[in-house]
Amino acid sequence: MSWKTEKLYLTNIKGVKAAAVSCGLKEDNKLDLALIVLDKPAKATAMFTRNTVKAAPVIVSKKHLEKYGLVQAIIINSGQANACTGGRGIKDAEFMAEEVAKRVGIEKELVFVASTGKIGAYLEKEKIAYGIELAYKNLSENSGESIAEAIMTTDTFPKISGAKRGDAVISGVAKGAGMIHPNMATMLAFIGTNVKLGSEELKRVLKKSVDKSFHQISVDGCSSTNDTVLLFSTGEVLDKTFQKGLDMVAQDLAKMIARDGEGAKKLIEVIVEKARSLKEAKVIARSVVVSNLVKAAIAGGDDNWGRVLASIGQTEYSFDLNKIELYIGDHLVFAKNEPLGYNSQEVKNYLKGNEVRIRIILNEGRYSAISWGCDLTEEYVKINAYYRT
Amino acid sequence: MSWKTEKLYLTNIKGVKAAAVSCGLKEDNKLDLALIVLDKPAKATAMFTRNTVKAAPVIVSKKHLEKYGLVQAIIINSGQANACTGGRGIKDAEFMAEEVAKRVGIEKELVFVASTGKIGAYLEKEKIAYGIELAYKNLSENSGESIAEAIMTTDTFPKISGAKRGDAVISGVAKGAGMIHPNMATMLAFIGTNVKLGSEELKRVLKKSVDKSFHQISVDGCSSTNDTVLLFSTGEVLDKTFQKGLDMVAQDLAKMIARDGEGAKKLIEVIVEKARSLKEAKVIARSVVVSNLVKAAIAGGDDNWGRVLASIGQTEYSFDLNKIELYIGDHLVFAKNEPLGYNSQEVKNYLKGNEVRIRIILNEGRYSAISWGCDLTEEYVKINAYYRT
Structure with missing residues (x-):
């Protein structure tokens, strides 16, 4: 039996709830904030931009993840990248994590933060705080699709992919569009699975997949300050062919990003x-x-x-x-x-x-x-x- | 006394004649072939593209120049790059040199060949032969300006620069526009001087100047198959500050190329x-x-x-x-x-x-x-x- 591509949402993984809301960071009431919350902490690993100029959420999420190697909540906003914002930017990213941690009732180090959008402006914290509260109230198992929409910037379509093999599932969402280049890009991807993996294994399989997917795409040769790929595992199911499934999902998302490059037709x-x-x-x-x-x-x-x-x-x-x-x-x-x-x-x-x-x-x-x-x-x-x- | 920028033509150097003609390689009877002939062989050095894919004229001119380190005629066509044209391309570039050598009555190794234009098509030899004959008949000391025009492709203005210090003169023409990137580009530049320089000195000063001029410009990140910068010296005048003058002329031409990048407004x-x-x-x-x-x-x-x-x-x-x-x-x-x-x-x-x-x-x-x-x-x-x- 081999992995089969299937449009699966992160919320199709048992124990995962999500919500996407509009809190006014983007115009026209577009969805601009996504919250994903897991019932229990999940093993997680992430890869970040290699650009010397790293956005605040990248710095903060890396630090958080280093503490336990676990994630229980993911908070993502679009519209503002919180990059090139110095010490205040770091505090603002921590603030996002704290707001989520408070509501979910977990340590802030279990919260993973990502931002995408305009570089060089401070986050509008009030809007974000309001958005987090709204999203927390709206968490459900049916909002998987809207997550992909809430993290879009100049993307023209939401990017969702998944793969299934028996009970084992992998699901991912991504955004791309501009500043897309090998060594990732202003691209964000969040991939979850119910397959049980060791911490080192998690790192290894992610790197392997990213090397032949997100590291092999380019829209404009410009690498970004905010690039992030997160992989988490709720560890419910055994599957020895996980790498194959992850490769499929990662390449599928990477191709969607390339196809949806800014202004691209082909x-x-x-x-x-x-x-x-x-x-x-x-x-x-x-x-x-x-x-x-x-x-x-x-x-x-x-x-x-x-x-x-x-x-x-x-x-x-x-x-x-x-x-x-x-x-x-x-x-x-x-x-x-x-x-x-x-x-x-x-x-x-x-x-x-x-x-x-x-x-x-x-x-x-x-x-x-x-x-x-x-x-x-x-x-x-x-x-x-x-x-x- | 320091070097002063002045619009000088190659034909302002004693003993240099030139002609530019239209032989049908470009449309609308545009000038597309330039011939420069010197009374006597001049010491010369050149730098070429570092692209693995080198056009035939690059390979041929390099070989010719290696024989004596001298140049007495320069033949340049626009409209067809004679790149990616294999063995036949090499023969065609040699043919250009031979046609010139025959008329001027010199060895073909004293002829420097350059082409620019479309990649991947064979040269139209008949048109080139006709153009060379026409140009030879029209050689004069007053056609310096038209040379710059004849080597243009998508350039919007001819690129001419010069510098003077007492009797010492430096003059150059260049073309650029697209495929312009560090390590040169589809850029051609031909610079002449009456300043006396040793062969090794010639190489050294050119490299030094190119490193801070043509190697520091980019239009589109794409380096070309035909990039060439030639420097020749008729050796009539002594000047110890030649490097300064050459830097001025090379940077002036490089900036013109950048300013005139395809579609560029700034x-x-x-x-x-x-x-x-x-x-x-x-x-x-x-x-x-x-x-x-x-x-x-x-x-x-x-x-x-x-x-x-x-x-x-x-x-x-x-x-x-x-x-x-x-x-x-x-x-x-x-x-x-x-x-x-x-x-x-x-x-x-x-x-x-x-x-x-x-x-x-x-x-x-x-x-x-x-x-x-x-x-x-x-x-x-x-x-x-x-x-x-």
């Missing part, structure tokens, strides 16, 4: 095969999805494969042009160091679809990697020039 | 001060000018300084947020790890200008660096999505 999947090392495969795959020129060409439906070669030539890894085979979809466009007389119109038609696959066979070794990104459209510039995120 | 100058090393200062300065989010914010006139901090936090270098001072123009917007209550409207007004200066004082050491880039506009996407370059 998901780009880049597959690198036969590299000399896994790292080489990963770096080369990512070099394509971060190239503004490749992304713009795909937005315009232009079969400009020269830009793909130029982008992979920009990494620290050298390769032999005589050995490379380059595919756009199923069309071989470059091999043996010569442009090929392929049917350009057919490739242009392929590029009109909303998923574009680029396959690069290096023929240097035996390692493969995949990365995901999106096209670069005028809309991306509009969003980031005229609307603050 | 030049962005990023100054990093008090870094622990020169490399750190350079890397951090460049991390700002390559950030799509910073560039888009500046396009929209948004004083979104959080994006500047996030972009510098993305490098391998760590720093202490408590020590950083961040200026937009003359406005201090972040210091002591706190957002400051500056006048946002004044900063927005400043951002309306066509030159934006960002100054980052790290307060960690004593090294400084500057980088230049441009804003990211919808026009950039249009150019790269719908028009091939």
Whole structure:
């Protein structure tokens, strides 16, 4: 029996309740605060942004999690990132945790805090306090979907994924849209499972999954101050194939983030095969999805494969042009160091679809990697020039 | 007496003739082929793209220059890059050199070849041969300006710079616009001087100048297959301060390239001060000018300084947020790890200008660096999505 993808909410995990409310951080009464509360403390691990500039909630959640390695409540707001806010920002993030801890009746170190939104402004604490109270009153087992909506910023759709194998379930929500780059991004993902895992195992499986999912996506090459992936386990069910299920859910969420990149119309999947090392495969795959020129060409439906070669030539890894085979979809466009007389119109038609696959066979070794990104459209510039995120 | 900037053409150097013609590589009878011929062989050195994917003219010119370290003719075409064209591309680049050598009556190794334009298509040799013949017939001492025009691709203005100190002159032309990134770009620059320099000295001064000019600019983070900077010296005049003059000309041309980035409306100058090393200062300065989010914010006139901090936090270098001072123009917007209550409207007004200066004082050491880039506009996407370059 293998893991099957299924749209599962975090609240489908036994003992998990949630609520999403609007407390006025975002305009137009949009949902902007999510609270997730577990019946009991759950083992948890998290990975955070590697950006030197870390937002206050990142610093606070890391500290909290280090105390027990457990989480019983998760509080997330959108609209304000609480980043670059100095000592006051730290206090504000602690305040969020304390407000939740007080209501749930737990230690504040069992509360995990995340924020996303505009950098460089102080949190509106009154609104947050009001939101927490409202959310706590509204906790239920039926609000799994609205959580995904409440953590959105410039996302155009909520990102929910799950997988099931017998009684074992994994469920995750994520947000992305901008500042999305390897080493995560302004992306938040919260994944829960009922599968029983040791503390070290939890860390190991999360890192493994993140390395081939969230670390392999890029929207704009910009990594963020708030990136967070949390994994918690309520530990009710035994399952030896958990890694496989987690990989599925993490990759599914990562692809949703890439597809929903700011202004994006297309998901780009880049597959690198036969590299000399896994790292080489990963770096080369990512070099394509971060190239503004490749992304713009795909937005315009232009079969400009020269830009793909130029982008992979920009990494620290050298390769032999005589050995490379380059595919756009199923069309071989470059091999043996010569442009090929392929049917350009057919490739242009392929590029009109909303998923574009680029396959690069290096023929240097035996390692493969995949990365995901999106096209670069005028809309991306509009969003980031005229609307603050 | 110090070097003075002056608009000087390559043909202002004694013994240099040039011609620019249209031979049909670009549409609308635009100039697309430039020929520069010197009375005598001149000492020369060049720096080329570090992209693994090197265009044929790069490979050929490198080989030619290695033979004698001399150049007597320079042939440049725009419209077709002769990149990713395999063995046939090499032969085509050699063909360009041979056609010139034949007419001028010199060895082909004294001919330097450069191409810029669309990647992945074979050169139209007949048109080039015709163009070379036409250009040879039209060589004159008065066509310095048209050279800069003939090497343009998506450039919106020709890039010419020069400096003078007594009898000593330096003159350069360049092109840029897209695929512009540290380690040069689809940028070509040809700089000549009458100052006498040893062969090793020539290499050393060029590297030094390029490191603080062309290597510090970025338009789109994409490095190209054809990047080339050539420096030649006719060796007529003695001048011990040549490096200073060359720095001026190289930085002037580099800034023109950044300012004229595809779709750009603004030049962005990023100054990093008090870094622990020169490399750190350079890397951090460049991390700002390559950030799509910073560039888009500046396009929209948004004083979104959080994006500047996030972009510098993305490098391998760590720093202490408590020590950083961040200026937009003359406005201090972040210091002591706190957002400051500056006048946002004044900063927005400043951002309306066509030159934006960002100054980052790290307060960690004593090294400084500057980088230049441009804003990211919808026009950039249009150019790269719908028009091939």
